[in-house]
Amino acid sequence: MDMEAIIRERGQREKEKETDRERERYISAAMEAELKLNNTQPPPPEIRGSMMHWSLLQAAMNGDTNVLAYVNNFCINDYFLSKTSPEQENIIHIAVKSRQLRFIKEALDIFPTLIHDQDMDGNTPLHVAACQGENNIISLLISHLRNHNCSSATNNNGEDDDCRGVLAMNVQGNTPFHVAIENRKVEAAVVFCRECAEDQLERLFHTTNHDARTPLHLSNQSNLWGHQLSIRNTNVGSVQAHTLDVVKNLKEMMMRTKRVAKEQALVERKMDDILYKAAVTMDLEVFHGVRRRDGDIEGGSIVRPDNAYFLAQTANGSNIIHIALQQGKREGVRFIEEALDRFPSLIFQADSYGDTPIHLAAKSDNPVSKAFLKRFSRVYIQIREQHKQGVLAxxxxAKNSKGNMPIHEALRTNNVYAALVLLRIDFDAASFVNNLGETPLHNVGTVDVDDPLFETMITHHISAAYARDNDGLTPLLRAAKSGRFRIVRALLERCPQSAYMRDPEGKTFLHLLRFEGGDVDEHSADQLFKQMGENLFKLPEADAQRLVLDHEGNTPLHCAIKSGNSIAAEILTRRCLKTEEQSELILSNNDGETVQNLLASHEVPNEVLELIRKRHRNVMYSARSTYGVRRANIKDSAGSLSIIAGLLATITFAAAFQVPGGFDGDSGSPVLFPELDIKYWGSDSLNKLGSLIGIPLKTDETTKEKTMLNYARMLTDIPREGTFPDYVEFVNEYDILVRQKVEFGWKPTKCTHCNLGHEEEECRKKLNIRRE
Structure with missing residues (x-):
């Protein structure tokens, strides 16, 4: 390059610099003149050294929108877009800190991309507003992001334009939502939930910062909502997985907020009383015209409203179909059919709880719901034919506010008819997952293996039988835990491999299995085992789970005894004793406890004890002490046992040296213990109670079988000279003195003077005394 070219280039650069200086001097002079007119004081000295001119900084701080007017006159957009404070804050950052709502709105209308600028800490204006808890500014900024998709904004996370500002991260990886929760700005967090679009909410709650923390983690860490959230860390290989067990979390707060906002909007344009009353009374005349009053004329004129009139909703979002379904009266069938034929788009409307009409129809099993479901398919096909272009909802x-689809609601209420209709509409409904991670098979109630509903779900989506919900439970594990044995059996017969799947604690379905509900009679476990237990263990996949140990080393029999699951304990014991190895009696858990130890330390049904006693008497002797008390409770019962031991020794001594004829060993006296607690009906307990009165001989059949629970009765040998008390006292297992009422079926005649078998009036000894 020659010397002349270098000189020309240098001159050009100097000219450009001079132009920039003149432009800045002009802006400064203009703004200073404006500030002088407003009697504005000069800024502090430290602000004068910033990259942004102090006058512009002062305007942003004071909310002076006049400075924005110079943009249109002098085309100086680049000045506002490039100038920042020493902290790299633009005019929007500064205005947010100063709470200048009007300035922010007007500035963003002219410079929409400023909303994405980040300061030296990576904070956007939305981060600053979230930190300060400025709810109105947060609402304005989110609304601006929603209405202005700034294509020039960059997003390192690859999110779409609608999510860029809401999910923008600072240097710590925190989104504005993280910042609001971290600074305990609850109302600001609610504003985010209310203003963000529904498709943004899932990302809003599950976006993690650089510490792998979601907003929900931060809310728990700062105890923002008390005990509404519990977090459990589970190591999965080298990955730290955070399992969220949400009881009442921020999502519920969000749904309530959105519901209230929707209700407030509906109040302004709510359904009028005439249409509402017509829907409640199922009045078909409303579709042919609405009678209005004209002045003072009672009759009025017939007005034919447009379609929008019939699409109106009540304050809680219900349309006329919702109302008719809620009434559930047979007269509403014709009303439903007429409404669907005339206004088919009613099927898409949801109330404040997110329930569409098909949600309500799925929840209720009545003539109106059935009529709606029959009509629904035809109406939807008709709408689809009219709207061939685009995507039809x-x-x-659709999910309601609880996160359930209609198929889930149908099965939760055991509405089999609705569930079958929904499956015929879309066979994929068998695999739909709600917000709890549940498939329809998780929610199914009572069903048999040959049931059409169960057959349809399994046939079209057998994979749903192996799906886990948010608690890590498959449909089989959930059914076992809920005591739905018929579903357990049906799932095992159709999907036997599901028996090998365990819950997060390593438990199989046998560990969780409970017997509850109408199928189970706790007083007929023998019959129950024959009907259910034997059929269950015929499946090799089910039988193989008997010896599986959970993470604590417990077999299903261990768990049944420890949890007090008496029927499961008996069924598992019966199955164990039918095998040659009887391995369950030998295996010990991580605490070194065998079934033998558990029998001594836990309340075990007498049936289980009798079953094991017949096969292993040594187990029972080692499990219990000489007095029949569990070894674990010997220390607590020491005082009571000492008293009883003394009484037994006294009675034994008295029986050995009793004068012949003092006891009637062939008959004895029936002793009744009215309202005796059922836990004392065992042979050991009754013997101890009877020994307080005499020598126990035997109990009757009704007491042994526990078929008559009004009283326990036993035959007791009592000396004629002994007492016949109205009650006996003993100390129970809680060291509490118990007074037990006693009744006698027969009392011998006894003279109070000589204690022999005659009345006092006939006593010869007493008569002899009188003669003397």
Missing amino acids: QPWK
């Missing part, structure tokens, strides 16, 4: 896939 599918109401059977």
Whole structure:
């Protein structure tokens, strides 16, 4: 390059610099003149050295929107877009800190991309507003992001334009939502939930910062909502997985907020009383015209409203279909059919709880719901034919505020008819997952293996039988834990491999199995075992789970005894004793406890004890002490045992040296213990109670079988000279003195003077005394 070219280039650069200086001097002079007119004081000295001119900084701090007017006159956009404070804050950052709502709105209308600028800490204006808890500014900024998709904004996370500002991260990886929760700005967090679009909410709650923390983690860490959230860390290989067990979390707060906002909006344009009353009374005349009053004329005129009139909703979001379904009266069938034929788009409307009409129909089993479901498919096909272009919403896939689709609601209420209709509409409904991670098989109630509903779900989506919900439970594990034995059996017969799947604690379905509900009679365990237990263990996959140990080393029999699951304990014991190895009696858990130890330390049904006693008497002797008390409770019962031991020794001594004829060993006296607690009906307990009165001989059949629970009765040998008390006292297992009422079926005649078998009036000894 020659010397002349270098000189020309240098001159050009100097000219450009001079132009920039003149432009800045002009802006400064203009703004200073404006500030002088407003009697504005000059800024502090430390602000004068910033990259942004102090006058512009002062305007942003004071909310002076006049400075923005110079943009249109002098085309100086680049000045506002490039100038920042020493902390790299633009005019929006500064205005947010100063709470200048009007300035922010007007500035963003002219410079929409400023909302994405980050300061030296990576904070956008939305981060600053979230930190300060400025709810109105947060609402304005989110609304601006929603209405202005700034294509020039960059996003390192690859999110779409609608999510860029809301999910923007600072240097710590925190989104504005993280910042609001971290600074305990609850109302600000609610504003985020209310203003963000529904498709943004899932990302809003599950975006993690650089410490792998979601906003929900931070809310728990700062105890923002008390005990509404519990977090359990589970190591999965080298990955730290955070399992969230949400009881009442921020999502519920969000749903309530959105519901209230929707209700407030509906109040302004709510359904009028005439249409509401017509829906409640199922009045078909409303579809042919609405009678209005004209002045003072009672009759009025007939007005034919447009379609929008019939699409109106009540304050809680219900349309006329919702109302008719809620009434559930047979007269509403014709009303439903007429409404669907005239206004088919009603099927898409949801109330404040997110329930569409098909949700309500799925929840209720009545004539109106059935009429709606019969009509629904035809109405939807008709709408689809009219709207061939674009994507048409599918109401059977919509989730309500609880996160349930119609198929889940149908099965939760055991509405089999509705569930079958929904499956015929879309066979994929068998695999739909709600917000709890549950498939329809998780929610199914009572069903048999040959039931059409169960057959349809398994046939079209057998994979749903192996799906886990948010608690890590498959449909089989959930059914076992809930005591739905018929579903357990049906799932095992159709999907036997599901028996090998365990819950997060390593428990199989046998560990969780409970017998509850109408199928189970706790007083007929023998019959129950024959009907259910034997059929269950015929499946090799089910029988193989008897010896599986959970993470604590417990077999299913261990768990049944420890949890007091008496029927499961008896069924598992019966199955164990039918095998040659009887391995369950030998295996010990991580605490070194065998079934033998558990029998001594836990309340075990007498049936289980009798079953094991017949086969292993040594087990029972080692499990219990000489007095029949569990070894674990010997220390607590020492005082009571000492008293009883003394009484037994006294009675034994008295019986050995009793004068012949003092006891009637062939008959004895029936002793009744009215309202005796059922836990003392065992042979050991009754013997101890009877020994307080005499020598126990035997109990009757009704007491042994526990078929008559009004009283326990036993035959006791009592000396004629002994007492016949109205009550006996003993100390129970809680060291509490118990007074037990006693009744006698027969009392011998006894003279109070000589204690022989005659009345006092006939006593010869007494008569002899009188003669003397």
